[in-house]
Amino acid sequence: MEQQIETGSRKLLRRLRDSLAEDSAGQARLDHVTNIISEEMQSEVCSIYLFLDSDTLELCASKGLKKDAVHKTRMRLGEGLVGRVARDGIVVNEADAPSAKGFRFMPETGEEMFSSFCGVPIQRLGDRLGVLVVQSREARAFSEDEVYALEVVAMVLAEMTELGAFVGEGEALRALHTRPMQFHGQIGQEGVAEGHVYLHEPRVVVTNPVADDPEKEIERLREGVDRLRVSVDDMLESVGKDAVDKDHVEVLEAYRLFANSRSWMKRMEDDIAAGLSAEAAVEKEQSTARRRLGRSPDAYLRERLQDLDDLSNRLLRILTGQGGDPAAVPDDAVLVARNIGPAELLDYGRGRLNGIVLEQGSVGSHAAIIARAWVIPLIVHAGRDITLEALNGDHIMIDGDQGLVHLRPDESVITAFRDKAAMRAKAQERYADLRELPAESRDGIQVSLQMNAGLIAELPSLKGSGAEGVGLFRTELQFLARSSMPQRAELAGIYSRVLDSADGKRVVFRTLDIGSDKMLPYMKREDEPNPALGWRAIRVALDRTGVMRMQLQALIRAANGRPLTIMFPFIAQLEEFTAARQHVLDEIERERKLGHALPEKLEIGAMLETPSLAFAPRKLFEVADFISIGGNDLKQFFFAADRENERVRKRYDTLNVSYLSFIEHITRRCDETGTPVSFCGEDAGRPVDAMCFAAMGLRSLSMRPASIGPVKHLLRRVDLSEAREVIDRARESGDQSVRGHVMEWLQTVGT
Numbered sequence: 005m006e007q008q009i010e011t012g013s014r015k016l017l018r019r020l021r022d023s024l025a026e027d028s029a030g031q032a033r034l035d036h037v038t039n040i041i042s043e044e045m046q047s048e049v050c051s052i053y054l055f056l057d058s059d060t061l062e063l064c065a066s067k068g069l070k071k072d073a074v075h076k077t078r079m080r081l082g083e084g085l086v087g088r089v090a091r092d093g094i095v096v097n098e099a100d101a102p103s104a105k106g107f108r109f110m111p112e113t114g115e116e117m118f119s120s121f122c123g124v125p126i127q128r129l130g131d132r133l134g135v136l137v138v139q140s141r142e143a144r145a146f147s148e149d150e151v152y153a154l155e156v157v158a159m160v161l162a163e164m165t166e167l168g169a170f171v172g173e174g175e176a177l178r179a180l181h182t183r184p185m186q187f188h189g190q191i192g193q194e195g196v197a198e199g200h201v202y203l204h205e206p207r208v209v210v211t212n213p214v215a216d217d218p219e220k221e222i223e224r225l226r227e228g229v230d231r232l233r234v235s236v237d238d239m240l241e242s243v244g245k246d247a248v249d250k251d252h253v254e255v256l257e258a259y260r261l262f263a264n265s266r267s268w269m270k271r272m273e274d275d276i277a278a279g280l281s282a283e284a285a286v287e288k289e290q291s292t293a294r295r296r297l298g299r300s301p302d303a304y305l306r307e308r309l310q311d312l313d314d315l316s317n318r319l320l321r322i323l324t325g326q327g328g329d330p331a332a333v334p335d336d337a338v339l340v341a342r343n344i345g346p347a348e349l350l351d352y353g354r355g356r357l358n359g360i361v362l363e364q365g366s367v368g369s370h371a372a373i374i375a376r377a378w379v380i381p382l383i384v385h386a387g388r389d390i391t392l393e394a395l396n397g398d399h400i401m402i403d404g405d406q407g408l409v410h411l412r413p414d415e416s417v418i419t420a421f422r423d424k425a426a427m428r429a430k431a432q433e434r435y436a437d438l439r440e441l442p443a444e445s446r447d448g449i450q451v452s453l454q455m456n457a458g459l460i461a462e463l464p465s466l467k468g469s470g471a472e473g474v475g476l477f478r479t480e481l482q483f484l485a486r487s488s489m490p491q492r493a494e495l496a497g498i499y500s501r502v503l504d505s506a507d508g509k510r511v512v513f514r515t516l517d518i519g520s521d522k523m524l525p526y527m528k529r530e531d532e533p534n535p536a537l538g539w540r541a542i543r544v545a546l547d548r549t550g551v552m553r554m555q556l557q558a559l560i561r562a563a564n565g566r567p568l569t570i571m572f573p574f575i576a577q578l579e580e581f582t583a584a585r586q587h588v589l590d591e592i593e594r595e596r597k598l599g600h601a602l603p604e605k606l607e608i609g610a611m612l613e614t615p616s617l618a619f620a621p622r623k624l625f626e627v628a629d630f631i632s633i634g635g636n637d638l639k640q641f642f643f644a645a646d647r648e649n650e651r652v653r654k655r656y657d658t659l660n661v662s663y664l665s666f667i668e669h670i671t672r673r674c675d676e677t678g679t680p681v682s683f684c685g686e687d688a689g690r691p692v693d694a695m696c697f698a699a700m701g702l703r704s705l706s707m708r709p710a711s712i713g714p715v716k717h718l719l720r721r722v723d724l725s726e727a728r729e730v731i732d733r734a735r736e737s738g739d740q741s742v743r744g745h746v747m748e749w750l751q752t753v754g755t
């Protein structure tokens with residue numbers, strides 16, 4: 005019997021393939037296909053439903069149902085049995101369909117005489133394309149073998165749809181990947197960019213879903229899997245050398261497990277025996293696994309799905325010879341990826357990408373930090389389907405100010421977008437004119453504007469932006485974008501180049517700030533219930549002093565007699581600061597004994613990122629050479645709202661009365677001891693927020709370079725004491741935030 009089904013199935017697939025070779029229009033081919041399937045499956049009815057839009061299916065061809073119903077009968081996702089197959093991506097097999105739960109009678113189709121119903125989803129790698137249905141008069145459930153054969157057929161139909169075999173007149177038969185689409189994500193980095201899509205992991209196109217010679221295909225599959233195993237073993241071996249990263253090894257072990265899985269292999273061999281080509285068999289299993297595990301509430305299973313998915317992609321690239329070729333990145337590339345790590349992103353190199361769109365990712369991720377360093381727009385959380393929808397070379401526009409991505413935009417969008425880009429460029433020119441002018445308010449208050457950085461590549465912005473110095477140099481990027489701990493000499497070289505490029509301007513080096521979302525791949529760590537409140541930053545440094553001391557030595561050597569400014573992250577109490585500071589003094593002493601040049605001037609500061617530090621003993625403010633408010637962390641702890649969780653983060657305005665009062669409290673405490681204070685969180689780069697901080701007493705702000713122009717522009721146009729009066733009145737008003745009052749006032753002063 006099995007043999008019979010296999011042969012039958014192969015014959016059916018061969019006939020489908022031959023229909024692909026015929027020179028016929030989409031509708032004619034679709035009609036022909038339903039005839040073939042109904043004949044070979046010996047069912048009175050065979051129908052194909054395709055998506056009209058993401059929510060609606062349309063009957064596009066049928067053998068057995070009334071012809072008038074074709075392109076008329078529609079159902080919403082989840083509606084009736086067909087809608088259920090499409091929504092849940094499952095097979096529905098009913099002997100007595102009219103009495104099945106959810107059945108919806110469609111009188112125009114004449115289906116009342118058919119009892120049994122079997123519907124299977126037509127999908128490709130999670131991309132829902134439609135539903136294939138067979139029906140018959142006789143009230144019988146379709147056998148397992150028949151359902152399996154239908155699934156194989158649906159796989160081939162999916163490939164045919166992807167290849168454009170059914171493109172014809174009418175919306176439901178439109179070509180895939182041609183419609184203009186818009187995606188709304190979160191802003192990782194502002195700015196606008198236009199260009200052509202470059203997929204980090206290009207979609208593999210299967211041009212030969214059906215194969216005649218199963219033995220040859222099985223051989224190809226086995227060879228492919230062998231090569232896959234070797235590559236996984238190689239990867240394991242290479243991480244094995246400095247295997248401190250438990251998670252990475254675990255993932256590779258899972259890869260190895262899948263690559264050696266007999267049942268995975270067996271299923272794919274069965275698919276090939278049924279008539280599929282090796283690559284179509286891999287895709288079929290990949291789609292099935294996605295469907296099953298994608299619905300699983302179990303996080304562990306979902307992670308395994310991701311592993312299997314990655315592995316299947318690798319195997320598909322091996323079998324088809326299609327793969328990412330960094331040399332093929334177009335000049336105006338906009339990178340589109342599901343997610344990307346800092347090392348992979350750095351591989352593309354600065355200046356090669358116009359923008360980045362990620363399906364996942366987060367605003368605080370390191371990909372985001374790099375995009376900011378490269379000053380290219382970045383959208384994260386752009387939506388689940390952009391990597392399924394976009395094709396290499398598609399026209400794409402990113403509006404990083406609004407978090408919008410226009411894929412294959414139409415003329416009206418293109419015009420509006422280009423107008424906006426031109427206006428933006430004009431504004432940038434205006435800001436450039438301010439470069440050499442001080443950030444001085446109308447009433448003569450000067451605010452020092454500095455820039456945040458984390459890569460040497462950003463240092464040229466120091467000149468271009470008009471920043472007075474680097475108020476925050478995040479040192480973790482050099483640690484994160486590599487697979488092993490950097491050496492002291494290497495770090496000293498990097499820091500020295502940073503100081504060279506700063507050309508005498510002050511650079512505040514923040515010592516390694518890891519933990520929470522920033523994990524070093526080569527440093528052992530334990531799972532923590534809440535990493536943002538866990539073992540991070542200075543806590544790690546004081547427990548594992550080796551790395552901190554090595555970094556301090558590198559900084560002292562890089563300074564080589566020049567002034568040196570060091571700042572410690574995440575200080576929550578006085579003792580942490582005094583202990584960290586003592587390490588600096590010890591290392592200075594050590595370097596002195598070694599006869600190395602000592603910094604001409606040394607400043608050691610503390611980042612205020614936890615509310616506790618604002619209430620620290622006076623001694624903290626006396627001992628610290630300066631305080632820098634890390635507003636990103638401070639705000640999340642002040643409001644107890646995760647900085648990476650968009651759902652809660654946005655509820656709390658920076659200009660909230662309580663938060664502004666807290667900032668005022670910090671400036672007052674610093675004033676009492678004459679301790680310089682600055683603010684280096686992202687909010688300092690938002691002109692209105694920055695202006696309010698200045699009005700509350702902050703005289704030094706550090707931000708991304710692109711924000712310096714806009715912030716200076718606003719500061720130069722306002723009277724800060726008047727702004728303070730507006731804020732004070734607003735604080736009395738009982739409103740939660742002063743923003744509305746400030747914006748109203750700004751209108752009247754004509755900024």
Ligand code: PEP
Nearest residue numbers: 634635636637638684685
């Ligand atoms: C901050 O928390 O505001 C800050 C500047 O540090 P990071 O964003 O690197 O945590």
Ligand code: MG
Nearest residue numbers: 613634636637
């Ligand atoms: Mg921080």
